[in-house]
Amino acid sequence: MKALSEKLLGGKQGAIALAILAMVLFVIFPLWLDSFRLSMLGKYVTYAFVSVSLVLLWGNGGILSLGQGIFFGLGGYCMAMFLKLEASDPVSTKIQTTPGIPDFMDWNQITALPWFWEPFKSLPLTLILILLIPTLLAFIIGFAMFKRRVGGVYFSIITQAIALILSILIVGQQGYTGGVNGITDLKTLLGWDIRTETAKYVLYYVNVCLLILSIMLARYIITSKFGMLLLAMRDKEERVRFSGYDVSDYKIFVFCVAAMISAIGGAMFTLQVGFMSPSFVGIVPSIEMVICAAVGGRMSLIGAVYGTLLVNFGKTMFSETYPELWLFLMGGLFIAVVMFFPDGLAGVYDKYSKNFKLGELLAKFNKNTVKRIGDML
Amino acid sequence: MSNTDFVLAIEDLTVSFDGFKAVDGLNMYIDHNELHVVIGPNGAGKTTVLDLICGKTKSSSGSIKFKNRELTKMPEHQIVRAGVGRKFQTPSIYENLTVYQNLEVSYPAGRSVWGSLTFKRTDEVIERVNKIAAEVLLTDLLQTEAALLSHGQKQWLEIGMLLMQDPELLMLDEPVAGMSAKERDQTADLLKRICQNRSMLVIEHDMEFVKQIAHKVTVLHQGKILAAGTMDKIQANEKVIEVYLGH
Numbered sequence A: 001m002k003a004l005s006e007k008l009l010g011g012k013q014g015a016i017a018l019a020i021l022a023m024v025l026f027v028i029f030p031l032w033l034d035s036f037r038l039s040m041l042g043k044y045v046t047y048a049f050v051s052v053s054l055v056l057l058w059g060n061g062g063i064l065s066l067g068q069g070i071f072f073g074l075g076g077y078c079m080a081m082f083l084k085l086e087a088s089d090p091v092s093t094k095i096q097t098t099p100g101i102p103d104f105m106d107w108n109q110i111t112a113l114p115w116f117w118e119p120f121k122s123l124p125l126t127l128i129l130i131l132l133i134p135t136l137l138a139f140i141i142g143f144a145m146f147k148r149r150v151g152g153v154y155f156s157i158i159t160q161a162i163a164l165i166l167s168i169l170i171v172g173q174q175g176y177t178g179g180v181n182g183i184t185d186l187k188t189l190l191g192w193d194i195r196t197e198t199a200k201y202v203l204y205y206v207n208v209c210l211l212i213l214s215i216m217l218a219r220y221i222i223t224s225k226f227g228m229l230l231l232a233m234r235d236k237e238e239r240v241r242f243s244g245y246d247v248s249d250y251k252i253f254v255f256c257v258a259a260m261i262s263a264i265g266g267a268m269f270t271l272q273v274g275f276m277s278p279s280f281v282g283i284v285p286s287i288e289m290v291i292c293a294a295v296g297g298r299m300s301l302i303g304a305v306y307g308t309l310l311v312n313f314g315k316t317m318f319s320e321t322y323p324e325l326w327l328f329l330m331g332g333l334f335i336a337v338v339m340f341f342p343d344g345l346a347g348v349y350d351k352y353s354k355n356f357k358l359g360e361l362l363a364k365f366n367k368n369t370v371k372r373i374g375d376m377l
Numbered sequence B: 001m002s003n004t005d006f007v008l009a010i011e012d013l014t015v016s017f018d019g020f021k022a023v024d025g026l027n028m029y030i031d032h033n034e035l036h037v038v039i040g041p042n043g044a045g046k047t048t049v050l051d052l053i054c055g056k057t058k059s060s061s062g063s064i065k066f067k068n069r070e071l072t073k074m075p076e077h078q079i080v081r082a083g084v085g086r087k088f089q090t091p092s093i094y095e096n097l098t099v100y101q102n103l104e105v106s107y108p109a110g111r112s113v114w115g116s117l118t119f120k121r122t123d124e125v126i127e128r129v130n131k132i133a134a135e136v137l138l139t140d141l142l143q144t145e146a147a148l149l150s151h152g153q154k155q156w157l158e159i160g161m162l163l164m165q166d167p168e169l170l171m172l173d174e175p176v177a178g179m180s181a182k183e184r185d186q187t188a189d190l191l192k193r194i195c196q197n198r199s200m201l202v203i204e205h206d207m208e209f210v211k212q213i214a215h216k217v218t219v220l221h222q223g224k225i226l227a228a229g230t231m232d233k234i235q236a237n238e239k240v241i242e243v244y245l246g247h
């Protein structure tokens, strides 16, 4: 029992860091921010799921996915499909040619609900599919890539291509997916209005709880032998293989877990923000998520969360005033982090907290030298 | 090919890279508890032989049997699990992990995904890590990051990682390359100790070192066997002197 809690929390240091994060997200931000800013924060917290998944996958496993938007998006779309069906009951859609189907389908002359929308009439099924569909896709991609020993840059490029294909597919199949506008006008969850002030608070708290649980899951994996093997693989894949491990199995598994965590974030995004669109699936959001994780620190689960919140606050503030400049700033930020702070904010923090002791040492040293110089004189 | 009493039986093994035969019709047998050394000039195909045995390179033709199990069609991790361990020519250790972690990660339990997630650091594991660390002279450095070890210590650590798995056949590719004279002697002692209950296949250049450890020697030249036998016989062999020892 003790061992388990230690693994979930990551020892004393990890537990403290996690407690501080929980404190900040549960208490400080809700007290400090007005409800508008808080729901904005809630949106960023959903991105943090992806950063957590990237710390696991990229930081620890050395597998750089430039397509985590795929899984974030799929999770989000699954949730949106359920909410859209609930918002499209025959009474509220009675002016449509075909009442009872989502409005964008009606606009596109579709007269019956497509078969793959059927499961999303049920909430339990939807919740299962939110987890299952992204994980299954990750399994297929992972199996096809890792069993053939495709890795490194090739893997990154392929994930990016898949993200592009998926976003093009969603935009193209307007009648089935809502196209470029996405799935909008989501209103209630089992009759509970998700647009009210109270709902926003409740969803924010649920969101933070799920994020903390995801961090704990990732912690468990990182601190187990599996996590040690990830680090070993990142460094010397051959040595791991010739120590009797089937390296591809490990990569497939960690890719699947990362997909699932990202999907939870996507589903929470839909609930909090009230829509889902292809602009969260493609290449740009996928790369932005990598930058967030890099800024926070790709080896630090907690650091990556702070990094994500910070970058996105920055993005919002900045793009309110100079929208064109943001992309350049973001690119510059990424280059700066990669060149000068490879471990991101978490790395800077670690160094600073160590330097503190170094400072004491220096002070002592100075005193001695000053004294000695004094003696000499 | 019929079954044999040998631990390792290589017959008619050939591999060609774009028509160039790096190993050409090789026959070689290793007995229980035998320490077999392969020598030969650079590019003779020594490393390639190890690559073929451990499954890193697929053979063009021929057979490799380990305890009468055909290895040529097996995936790498299965070959390891069958009992074949291999050390690479350049020390291949996990630089970011501590010496302790390097050894623990090589412990042959929890090798499946699920097994590694539920793996527990039992007393048995700790005891084994300590025992092996003592064997490879790294007891005092267990908590040191592996990147900080000297070149020789890295070689020992990798040998230790293999010993964790207690392989029946241990293959070492130039284990004393880059070592000081003292480290060489220590390594010779180490190899003599650890070959008590297993067979070993060692590739080495250093003749003094080979003399210290070898039970049997095979000389490889351009992918073929030039001579094989005891060290004394090899040293007296004229062909060997001509192509290899005569410099």
Ligand SMILES: Nc1ncnc2c1ncn2[C@@H]1O[C@H](COP(=O)(O)OP(=O)(O)O)[C@@H](O)[C@H]1O
Pocket: B017, B022, B040, B041, B042, B043, B044, B045, B046, B047, B048, B049
């Ligand atoms: N994967 C490969 N592809 C092409 N050529 C190879 C490959 N592996 C080894 N060789 C060639 O096979 C020959 C034997 O190499 P190697 O076994 O490393 O020699 P040794 O270890 O005896 O110095 C060399 O000429 C090398 O270039």
Ligand SMILES: [Mg+2]
Pocket: B046, B047, B048, B089
């Ligand atoms: Mg070699």
